Amino acid sequence: MAELIIHSEKIKENLKYLSHYFETHNIAWSLITKLFSGDKTFLKTILTEDIIEKIPSVGDSRLMSLRNIREVYPNVKTIYINPSVAEHADDVVTYADISLNTSITTIEALNVAAKKKNVIHKIIIMVELGDLREGINNEDILAFYKSVFNLSHIEVLGIGSNLGCLFGVEPTPENLMQLSLSKALISEKFKTDLKFLSGGTSITLPLIENNLMPKEINHFRVGEAAFLGICPLDGKQFKELNTDTxxxxxxxxxxxxxxxxxxxxxxxxxxxxxxxxxxxxxxxxxxxxxxxxxxxxxxxxxxxxxxxxxxxxxxxxxxxxxxxxxxxxxxxxxxxxxxxxxxxxxxxxxxxxxxxxxx
Structure with missing residues (x-):
């Protein structure tokens, strides 16, 4: 049978490097593990205690994967990175501390589910910046926020975006600045502050290196660079990350x-x-x-x-x-x-x- 060879130590070196890199730049990050689909051997072999303690949160696009993460590491902070539907609200609240959302109906269902479990569920509202993947239209952000920010068991942790994943729209200081402007509008309108601007992924890493990242962008969701050592923008090695993984x-x-x-x-x-x-x-x-x-x-x-x-x-x-x-x-x-x-x-x-x- 053909074999997929997984170089565990090289991947672990990448994870340690990125943890230090983001810490140096005062950026929080979530390791996106959808590559491994919640495989428990991966979790036990690569996401060992010394690795996981340096990573603020672990995210995935499958609830089953988050369930497996929780079974192996009950105390790890988890983030569900796919918009969900109301009927899955109980599972989202059970397996994820944070979720990315674009639907008021879903968030209201998450509030009900969180109230039943007596927890506060944190959300990041995703905003469309041109790649036509998940995200509400930028001009709707104030009305959307108004509808959800006062729910009893929901905390709006921040707003975010996803670029380069569907149509390959390149992240630039200009389009990411829209997130900063949206945060400023929300702060002014509702006299509140958002903890996270989640505008970074593997494809956005060069903006940090070139000092082009808007300073308000303080959260990255990274998978490809962590596991394969490359930036998807040009397919080349990022910094000293291992690419032969x-x-x-x-x-x-x-x-x-x-x-x-x-x-x-x-x-x-x-x-x-x-x-x-x-x-x-x-x-x-x-x-x-x-x-x-x-x-x-x-x-x-x-x-x-x-x-x-x-x-x-x-x-x-x-x-x-x-x-x-x-x-x-x-x-x-x-x-x-x-x-x-x-x-x-x-x-x-x-x-x-x-x-x-x-x-």
Whole structure:
């Protein structure tokens, strides 16, 4: 079975580095763990006590994941980062100390759920800044805040935004400044102060480095940089973070010299993920390897082989490459290594057909 190699110590080094980095810049942060989908082995192996004590809160987009976090670390502060619906209010209040919200109806239900449990549930109101993901329209923020700030068991902790996740709208000082202006309007109108402006994610990190971050932005929600060591804005390493944290090791399960051109009539049932080949000579042959993973596990576009191979095609459970000049280096049973981007790691971690190996 193909293996996803998880370099635990390198990830832990990243988490320690970011904790120190944000502390140095007087920024609170939440580690977003949706990459691991609440896997308890991950929680026990990587989020050890010495790591978790330096992280103000841990966030996830799945309530099941937050439930697992609470089971392993009952005292950790948790944040639910997806807008919810009223019918899930009890679970949100049970598993999350803080939640991101865009619906007055949901917040009212959260208030009822929190009152039943005799707790104060904290919320961050998400504001739309152009990426068209979650968030209320900026011009509606005063009316929205007025509707929820006086609920008995709700504390509005702050306002936030999400940029770069859906359409890739780049965070800039100008669009983030809208959060600062909204905070100022709320402070003036309601004579109150908001603790957090949650405008930072992995893609926003360069603004800190370039001294372009509006000083009011004081909360980041970070996942990709923590686990893969890169800034999504340019796909490059951020500071001294480790980027070689995950690898896919696939086994060669067949190694044969075969024709380059398929033989016979190509039907509509052929694999939808194959290369376009202009070779017309069906006598040309090449050295092909079949690997033990497929499209159910990961997309070809999200992985990169350690060596240069020609991609041939893939089915749901097999991946075929042409070894080309590397043909003498491999034999049946050998492993081919692949580098992975964020989406590749997400899918491989969630595939039940891939072994997860913590090293």
């Amino acid at each position: 995950f690898e896919l090791h696939a086994n060669i399960i067949e190694l044969q010299v075969k024709n380059v051109v398929p033989g016979g009539i190509i039907s509509a049932a052929h694999s939808i993920d194959t290369i376009h080949n202009n070779e017309k000579n069906n006598s040309v042959r090449s050295y092909k390897a079949i690997l033990d993973f497929g499209l159910l596990d990961v997309s070809k576009s999200d992985i990169e082989a350690e060596n240069s191979f020609l991609y041939v095609g893939a089915t749901s459970d097999m991946f075929v490459i042409d070894l080309g000049e590397n043909k003498e280096k491999y034999k049946l049973g050998d492993k081919i290594k692949f580098k992975l981007n964020y989406m590749a790691v997400v899918r491989l971690l969630n595939s039940k057909f891939i072994d997860k190996v913590y090293v």
